[in-house]
Structures are given as C-alpha cells and as structure tokens.
Amino acid sequence: MKICMRPSTLLWEIKNEIVKEPDPPAAGPNGKSPVTRSRRLESSLYILAALIALLGLCDSIYLTVQHLKGRDVDCLASSGCETVLTSAYAAVGKVPLGAFGVAAYFSAFSLATLAGFGRQWARPLLLCLVGGMLGVTCWLLYLQAFVLHAFCDFCLLSAALTTTLSAIVLAIVLMGTRATRRLPRRA
Amino acid sequence: MKRYLPYAIIVAVFLIATVAAVELYQDRDQPSVRTGKLAFGLPGAAPPHVRGPARAPVLLEEFGDFECVPCSLFYPILKKAEADYGERLSVTFREYPLTKHIHALEAARAAEAAGLQGRFWEMHDSLYENRLVWLNASNTRAALVERAAKLGLDMERFQKDMDGEEVTKRIAADRDRVTSLELDRTPSVFINGDRMTTRPITDENLHAAIDAALGNQK
Numbered sequence: 001m002k003i004c005m006r007p008s009t010l011l012w013e014i015k016n017e018i019v020k021e022p023d024p025p026a027a028g029p030n031g032k033s034p035v036t037r038s039r040r041l042e043s044s045l046y047i048l049a050a051l052i053a054l055l056g057l058c059d060s061i062y063l064t065v066q067h068l069k070g071r072d073v074d075c076l077a078s079s080g081c082e083t084v085l086t087s088a089y090a091a092v093g094k095v096p097l098g099a100f101g102v103a104a105y106f107s108a109f110s111l112a113t114l115a116g117f118g119r120q121w122a123r124p125l126l127l128c129l130v131g132g133m134l135g136v137t138c139w140l141l142y143l144q145a146f147v148l149h150a151f152c153d154f155c156l157l158s159a160a161l162t163t164t165l166s167a168i169v170l171a172i173v174l175m176g177t178r179a180t181r182r183l184p185r186r187a
Numbered sequence: 188m189k190r191y192l193p194y195a196i197i198v199a200v201f202l203i204a205t206v207a208a209v210e211l212y213q214d215r216d217q218p219s220v221r222t223g224k225l226a227f228g229l230p231g232a233a234p235p236h237v238r239g240p241a242r243a244p245v246l247l248e249e250f251g252d253f254e255c256v257p258c259s260l261f262y263p264i265l266k267k268a269e270a271d272y273g274e275r276l277s278v279t280f281r282e283y284p285l286t287k288h289i290h291a292l293e294a295a296r297a298a299e300a301a302g303l304q305g306r307f308w309e310m311h312d313s314l315y316e317n318r319l320v321w322l323n324a325s326n327t328r329a330a331l332v333e334r335a336a337k338l339g340l341d342m343e344r345f346q347k348d349m350d351g352e353e354v355t356k357r358i359a360a361d362r363d364r365v366t367s368l369e370l371d372r373t374p375s376v377f378i379n380g381d382r383m384t385t386r387p388i389t390d391e392n393l394h395a396a397i398d399a400a401l402g403n404q405k
Contacts, residue, residue: 061204061207065208068212069212082255102208109200113196113197
C-alpha cells in the first residue's frame with residue numbers, strides 16, 4: 001500500500017513512526033520497570049480471583065450435594081434457607097442450581113489461574129464468564145428479595161463472592177485500559 | 188515445567204473437589220437407623236393422632252413440623268399414598284416443631300387444640316394446605332384462630348386449649364419421643380418401625396417402601 005502513496009506521505013509516516021515509537025520502560029527505584037510491576041499486580045489479582053472462585057466452588061459443591069441428598073441446609077444468619085433451596089427456582093429440571101455454580105466457579109478458577117500465569121487468551125473468556133455469573137447472581141437476588149421473600153446464607157455468600165470476583169476482573173480490565181491510554185498514539 | 192504448572196493446579200483442584208463432593212455425598216453423618224416395630228423409643232403423646240385402621244398391615248409414623256417446607260412437600264405425597272393404599276395403611280402424626288421455625292410451635296399448639304375437640308386431622312390438613320396464608324399473616328395467632336373458625340370448632344374452648352396445659356403436655360411427650368429416637372430433621376418417617384432414610388421422600392420411594400412393608404407381611 002505504501003508504494004502507491006506519494007513519497008512525501010510515506011516519508012511523513014516513517015518519520016512519525018520513528019518519533020512516536022514508545023521508549024522502553026524506565027526502571028524504577030527498585031530496578032523494576034512500571035510495566036513489570038503492573039504485570040505482577042495483574043497476576044496477583046488473578047490469583048486472588050482464583051482463590052475467591054475456589055471459595056465459591058466449595059459453597060456450590062455443598063449446596064449441590066445437600067440438594068441431591070435432600071438434606072436440610074441450616075441457615076446461620078437468615079431463616080429462609082429451606083424456602084429458597086426447596087423452591088421451584090432451586091433446580092432447572094432435575095439439575096440443582098448449585099451444579100451450575102460448581103461448573104461456573106470451577107471454570108472461573110481455571111481461567112483466573114491460567115490468566116495469572118500469563119495466558120492472555122484466558123482473560124477475555126474470564127471477563128465474559130464473570131459477567132454472565134454476575135447477571136445470574138442479580139437475577140437470583142431479585143428472586144430471593146421479591147418473589148420468595150426469603151434469603152439463604154449460602155446463596156448470599158455466593159452472591160458476595162461473585163460480586164468480588166467481578167470487581168477484581170473489572171479492576172484488571174480498567175488497569176489494562178489505563179495502561180494502554182498512557183502509551184502514545186500512532187498517527 | 189513452569190509451563191504446565193497452571194494446568195497441574197487446575198487438575199489438582201478438580202480432583203480434590205471431586206473427592207470432597209463424593210465424601211460429602213456419602214451418608215457419614217447419618218444417625219444409625221434403628222429398626223423394629225413402633226415399640227422402641229419413648230411412647231409420645233397418648234392417644235396418638237392416627238388416621239386409618241389401627242390394625243393396618245403398614246403403620247406409618249411421621250414426625251412433622253407445620254412450618255417446614257419439606258413437610259409441606261411431603262403432605263400431598265402422603266395423602267396420595269393414603270388414597271392408594273386405603274385400609275392397608277395407617278398414619279400416625281407426631282409433633283416435632285423445630286426451634287428454628289418461629290411459628291411452628293404455635294401451629295402445633297393449634298393442631299393439638301383442635302385435636303382436643305377431635306378435629307386434629309382437619310386442622311392438620313388445613314395447616315399444610317394453607318401454609319403460606321397463616322405463615323405470611325401479620326398476626327400468626329389470629330390466622331390460626333381463623334383456620335379453626337373455618338373448621339367450625341368451639342372457638343372459646345379452642346383459644347383456651349391453645350394456651351392450655353394439656354396441649355403443652357402432649358407436645359412435650361412427642362418431643363420426648365423425638366429425643367429418644369435421636370431424630371434431627373423433619374419430616375422423619377418410619378414405616379413399620381423402619382426409618383426411611385432416602386431423601387427427599389418422593390411419591391415413588393414412599394410407595395416402594397410401603398410395598399416392601401406389605402411384601403414382608405406375606
């Protein structure tokens with residue numbers, strides 16, 4: 001394409017590219033560049049997200065097993081566990097909702113671990129998954145508050161974990177966006 | 188090696204989660220099932236609330252709570268079994284109001300007060316069939332009294348009995364039986380003295396248990 005351009009335009013582009021090429025990141029006072037620090041922070045946040053997903057996995061496994069065994073789930077703080085967990089919304093067909101939670105949390109754990117270890121492809125997948133989980137969480141909270149008029153501790157714990165997970169993933173995305181903005185634009 | 192580390196972590200977590208789920212699924216915390224005829228344990232309130240012939244080949248004893256959701260789900264299943272087996276099935280109901288249910292004891296008192304007028308089973312059915320009505324009422328006591336009024340009970344006596352000593356004694360006697368049988372959940376169901384351990388109790392597994400009990404009679 002550039003061959004077809006006028007020589008003056010081509011020269012301007014080449015010059016501009018040379019001038020606008022970002023400088024290599026300068027080392028900080030501790031000898032580490034800001035980019036390295038940012039990557040480390042991102043990795044740490046992904047590992048934190050993986051640990052939170054692990055807690056959600058434990059919660060979901062417990063709820064699934066209790067549902068499949070037909071055992072009572074004793075609430076500690078609220079009194080609506082029985083109402084919520086035996087309602088028509090507690091299962092899709094014969095599959096307890098907790099089983100979907102197990103699949104979602106395990107996927108979130110896997111993707112966060114992979115992203116934390118630098119697998120770039122896992123990041124957008126994790127973002128989509130967590131977005132979906134947050135949507136389902138909002139729906140379930142709506143059902144508890146306005147349809148069933150009862151809350152279940154373990155469901156609220158799951159909602160809190162999903163919200164935290166979403167906040168972490170969103171923070172990582174925002175960090176990445178800000179870092180991209182700081183880079184000088186090409187003409 | 189480091190390249191495969193995240194995959195190794197994921198596989199390890201998957202295996203640990205699977206083992207934990209299987210361990211949790213197994214009934215390690217299930218209390219030992221005591222079997223035999225209804226004679227074991229303390230006797231409970233006398234006379235008990237029995238529906239069906241006393242000499243029926245299958246005697247089913249339920250320990251229930253009027254506020255508990257699984258009990259209300261079990262109610263239509265039991266009704267269907269009673270209709271299906273007719274004279275071959277006798278049902279006994281024992282009060283087991285769980286302390287975590289704030290209105291369960293009051294409902295049990297209402298059922299027992301109705302029982303003192305010989306109308307326990309009507310009140311029992313009414314409480315389960317209209318569970319959400321009295322449970323969601325702003326004044327539970329008034330809602331329970333309204334149930335009794337709809338059944339045409341002697342209201343003055345009903346209100347007096349609800350707070351009376353006789354009802355307290357009956358519920359306490361059933362509670363003693365619950366304790367002696369080491370029960371920890373509702374509904375707890377015994378068929379000819381054998382505790383049903385399958386959960387949840389469905390139409391199919393209740394029929395299977397009754398059929399098995401009938402088979403043992405032959």
